Amino acid sequence: MSGAPRVAAAPRLYDRTSELAAVAQLSARAAEGRGAVLLLTGGPGTGRTALLEQAVRDSRVRAHRVAAPGGNRVPWSGIRALLSALAPTPSAARRALRAARGPAGVPGALAALCPGEPLLLCLDDHHLWDAHSRTALDAAWRGNTGPWAWVVSFAAYHRPPDVPGARLLTLGRLSREGARHLLDDVCRVPLTASLRTRLLDEAAGHPGVLAATAARVPAEPKGGAGPSGPVIADASLSEVYRGLLDSLPAECGRVLTLVAVAGEPRPDAGRPDPAAGGADALRPVGADAVLAVARAVRASPEALDRLVADGLLRGTRGALRFDDPFLRRAVLGTVPPSRRRELYALFVPPAGGRSDARGGPAGGDDDSKGQGGAAAAPTPHPAGHGAGMSAAPPRPPGVSEESGTAGVPGAPAEADPVRDAAGGASRFRASHLAGEAAGAVRAPEDVPGLPGVVRGRAELARGLAALGDGPVGDAHQALLLAASLLRDGAPDEASEARFLAMEAAWAAGDPGACAIALGGGGSGADRTGTAEGADAAERDFRDGMRAALAVRLEEARAPLGRVVAHDGASDDPRRLLRAGAAALVLGDAPAAVRVHTRALATMRATARTALLPRVLEHLAYAELRSGQHELAAAHAREGLRTAESTGQRNAAAHQHAVLALAASVRGDAPAVVEHAGRALGTARAHGLVQARTLAEWSIARAELAGGLAAQAAARLAPLVGRGPRGGHFALRMLVVPCFVEAACAAGREAEAGTAAEEFAVWSGLGLDPQAPGQLARCRALLAGGGDSADWYREAVRHHEESGNDFERARTLLAYGKWLRRRRRLVEARRPLSDALVTFERAAAGVWADQARAELRATGGAADRRTVPGAVGELTPQQQRIAGLVAAGATNHEIADRLSLSPRTVDHHLRNVFARLGIRSRVELSGLLSRTTGDGRCSDR
Template sequence: MTLSTTVPRALRPPELHGRSEEIAAVESLVGGLRAGRGGVLVLTGQPGLGRTALVEYARAICDPVPSVRTVVPAALPHEGPLLVRIDDVHTWHPAARAALLAELRRLPAERPVAVLLTLAEHRSGAEELNGLTALRLSPLGDDAAVALLDGLTQHRADPVVGAWLIREAAGNPRLLTALVEALTPDQLAGRTPLPDPLPGGEDLLDDYAAHIDELPGDARSLLLLAAAAGEHEPDGAGADLALLLRAGGDPSGLAPAEAAGAVVGAGGRIHFTHPLLRRAVLRRTPIARRRATHARLAAVCRDHLSRLIQLACAAGDHDARLAGALADAATAPRPHAERSTALARAAELTADTALRTDRLADAAEAARLAGDPVRARALLARTAAVPAHGGVHRVRGLLALSDGPAADAREALLTAAVLLPPEPARHALIGAAEAAWAMGDVAAYQEAMARLPVCADDPSLESYRAGMCAVLAGRTAEGHALLRRCVDDVPTTGEPAALLRAGSAALVVGEVESACRAGARALAAVRAYGPEVLLPRALEHLAYGELRAGRHTRARAHALEGLRAAHRIGQPNVAVSLHAVLALAASVEGDAEACSAHAAAVAAGAGPHGLTQAATLAVWAVARADLAAGRPADAAARLAPLVAPGPRRGHFAVRMLAVPCFVEAAVRAGRTAEAQSATVEFTRWAGSTADRLAPAQLARCRALLAPPQQTAAAYENALAHHDRSPGEFERARTQLLYGQWLRRRRRTREARGPLRDALVGFDRCGARAWADRSRGELRAAGEAVAGEPGPGPLAALTPQQQRIARHVAEGATNREVAVRLSVSHRTVDHHLRNVFAALGIRSRVELSRLLAGDGGLPDRDVEIAAHL
């Protein structure tokens, strides 16, 4: 056996990204060896995924245990402890490899020899590894690929360049490294366009394609046709077998290609088992033969656009006629991804710089609409020679609207509007207005809408433009009339963008159900006809409408679907807005942990990108969760900056919606003057808004601030308003506050009615934490709540003492309990002394343990209480 002994003294393990599971397995193998136990670990995977790097990692960490490397077949050594490293065992003769694997299966655990071997996944059958511990290396995830890229470039790569490199590397660390090394500093920094195709990684592509070199000629020819056909197919769609056969492919070549693991045939299509394998087949083919193959496919393509794309691939130089034909064919109803491919090919064939830039900008816009922002930006990066191009600025601005700072998106779109003809300029200005809205900048929104030309050919858009301008200028009645016309003018099966606009108009005029219908129709239209880029936004609009309608469970379901779509398509700004919707839903449902997590996600994205609307919604959600948990002082502190005048105020379209929460929190926290000031402003807003909940919420705010002799009548007035408006959750909140006030005034018999109604209302809309508060108030009012467990060790206490005991056991201070129960601090002190006496305990810790032992308090809360 040829052994290379290496006993390193101070090797530094290589930095590995995204390999935590594999590193743990290697460390476990080496750790067992140090403890005198042997073992075997097999690492498999496609070429370039890091098998050898993991072997080097094992070598670096095995000190002081000796390590040897073998490169040729031989018997395993008997002495130990010893780590044996065998890399690329697939290069051995099959008989030698089979003998080694058989010996490894017989290796006793007490023999202090550990073996780490690797083999390429496509070189061996799965049966060879039976009985051995094996780990299959997968491609790197995006986060790990970004970390690797940052390390390779010292964080100097342009974001657009970096995203394209990561896309092209397909999670392969060796290929990503090769691509980076093949580019110049100017190309990496985005100062000069990237070459197309990207250079680098040729040896890796050779490794991918090497295992098909021994296939019969008819199989290799069929694979070349399949790889070339993929140039006009969407990613992952495979190649049409009938097309390949018409182009001269031999059907007998499919079976050996499948047996070699190169392709899979299904449903009349051929799919390569790895995208890099398809790329390798093309790159390793001489250019003349490759062009001839494309020409063969073009001759038999029955689809016009597919034939043109194959002709473009076969072309060797600029071809104005073919480029024009491609551009003319890249229109609806073709999917946007196909249009982007065709326009990009047309640009490659175009010699004129200005026309080439036009076509690249159109290709980038089609890629954006297809939900592929990485490709869109890569196409724009090829247009650096023409900086003052309206189409380029427009696409950049629309991309930034989904994943960049809103202010940058606005400026790019305003610049584009100056450079573009009227129709595309109109769409750029609408985008600029959307950016200003997200920022909470009223003046910027009005500026963009004012620059929008009168839309005589689109009455719905004109009604929306004029209506929003009138509302923001204070002409509320005029604006609402125009916006209602916008809602009415949109047909049932209108364009998704027009339907979303109608939904927004419906919310402004208080027609929440109309907003939900428009959102549902927009979602159906996007799913049926596209564009894919609007899917997350349609789900966001629908989820927010359902939230305003009080259907929190449905809002959460649509928001979660939208969040997945936003991450898949690459729209972090929309994801931030969806997190805000989810935080609001959680604040109603009583999931404080989820509310906090979603609000944190909003804060992480909203701050850097200037998304004031989402940030305001998230703060409101957390404050509402504070109110549900009985922390009014925290809620008031969060909301005060948003609802008060000043530079920190919340979004102009949202802040008034949060005022009723602030008034409730401020009154309960003793900040009465601030609550009165906010109510004055809310009164003015309620007089002009079409929000149907506003009159009832205003009446509730007045009841909270009313003198004692007028409070009951004020609450009855608020409930009368609720009878004329939707919103079961808000009605239940008013009933809860009314019941609390009655109980605090010792009118317990009267309090039970509104408290029961509040409990039913909260239960019906899934507001668990709020329902728990209602149950607690009912217990304090002397009424047992059906379906609740008995009080256990607290059975001897009064309902009020039980409530105080539970709050104290959860870790609340006496002052916090007083605020939660709307009683004085001295009342809590008095009751707590009686609780201790009745239960025969002497401390808060004993109380926590007593309730925990009865199952009434989680262990985590016991630990918290014990430290207070």
């Protein structure tokens, strides 16, 4: 979420010896024919670009720095800039770009341009490159075998590129000595010793801030004491951080401004401590207070979620703060004083009292009184949308007052390890149920010699903590141990621990561990299969799930069906979650939606906030399975907010994966990249195979929709396979139809056929009502000849019965394409029109664009409102070529895309120019931008 700072690079680099040495080692490896990747990150003004330029100057091999292309991130613009820097002629660059977009990828293009030549390639601001280029580079780095060394810089607050084994360096602050040398280089006027010291103190080693301030500081008058206020002006900070602030979405910028203003003592007061990191510069403010007034500045809760997720803001829901104190001042420096007073007025406390940042009444703190109440962060005025403030969550049922007060002042002074451990476990579990943020109450420490039940509850608390925010393998083991320790003394809690252990194993994609958690053997598990106190529904769930994991589905249906019927009518959240899981395993998506909706209502009624992310996660999965993508996205957004406010990063990763999958349906490629990247960041660290599979699937669907079939097939191939690199065991078959479509388009029919045969066996099990229609579509894609029409018609018939409109529209689109390519234009118009209408109803923008382009190519009456006037009079083929030209494609790229010769493309383009009365590609792009609103290519 950050951009490049707009500060001139320092003449020399200081305190970057280790970073330059790492680049030199990389260059040496390239000279030896061994490629590698070095990742370089840093905040605004830390000198990423300057370091890359120095690396190019010092390189022992041919080196280039390639900046992020400006403009609107045209697809493949980054790779085009890279290859243009290396190619001797523009025509060679075009040939290399075609190779990069083909099966050979970027390594093939580099090998063609520079055969055997070692290179040092410095890619600046990777986060600003277009998605197509980033994906192609990721694929190249994962299999990098050429003599190419890559130094890749990206801004802090962004996810690093996915490069296994790559070294990551972070540019930090300068030492005092380095800061002094830099100041000597960049300062234009002589400074007195006192002013010099103040400047070095306030800059705190930040090279960009130091350089920007030194360029602005005026000459000090003789005998003067220097500036009375801060030496570093807010204007200098705004200059350094302008790239970051300009790159933020408008909503995020407004929320960031709210947090900065809310932490001010008064709207027009100066900061008592100007030094970076001072207490006043980091004053926290409650998230509830910010959210309550966000509507007044046209900002949504998602904007605050994004700022916290990216690390620009830190802290808990009750106390937010800026991660970088300079950023706070930079934000304030962009807000005029009058506007600052207006925003501050929204946080004025009500007359007759004031509240603290959490929304509760402020205590009688003497220090606060001494400052006239200014030290407390303000809270919303009732007239200023203050209704959004929430009180502390109520104590959950079953949690006593005593369990929540052990260890507070007034407790017995004599230490009792057993009592303290039991109280700690109770407090942790109570905080979990009540929805406190992670870290508010710590998991209890292990105390030797504890009774089994007390130790079991402590392990249960530890397992809960790891399940919410930690490696799920650790959570699985802790919960298994808890179940074993609680089995005799607390069978109900043992049952809960087993269910949670199964959830951890399921998230990790380990069916064997799931069976162990259900009592299928293994140390620490309940091997009897009939725990005391287990009711009939619990036994049915255990027996049914074990049969399903062993792919004995006839044995699984009856017991799991009884679980859905019995527990699905309960008001117990644990039973409802169990029933919903059973419904998903049976493939009964409508029942899963109904049960999880009931669970959601129960959670909200009992204010058990910490359970909400799990319920919303399962509900979103069920809605995705039933084709309700936008509803799934809405629930995932709510789940994401709750997961982040309660510190459950694992649940947040699952919600990001759902949002990525929903965005792939809409065709929102930036949202896919954003959410999938966040999901993968946590999934890889915590072993969340389920979230990883969904995130990779969403990226592949976006690639397929954007015409990148080869990349989509390469991404999906591991997910449909078995083994450690494979996808989640419960999702493999769901991914197969997408893989078959991508593989057929990419010329990998043999792999597609193998996957389709396995999918046919799975389809016969009856676990997914969508499978028969998807299987018939796969058969049609693989047949290729006259039999395809029969398979497509059978697929449509199955889709009519299953009721998933999106999958039906996908099949109709594929059928229409097949008919059009065989010159059966009149027949193609009906399925394409039907697909277009369905995609538009589902807000599936990129798929609707495909259907619209295909329909135009048949001469059908596609929606021409987007191309009025003379543009609307172009032939369908001319419209497609014009759209691609406006998107920045060359004639050769258009020829590859439309299976035409470059000469034919040139002929069509000359006719387009003549019809529209224009002379250049630039005029064409501008004309389409004015007539369509965005000028985007309609051919996807």
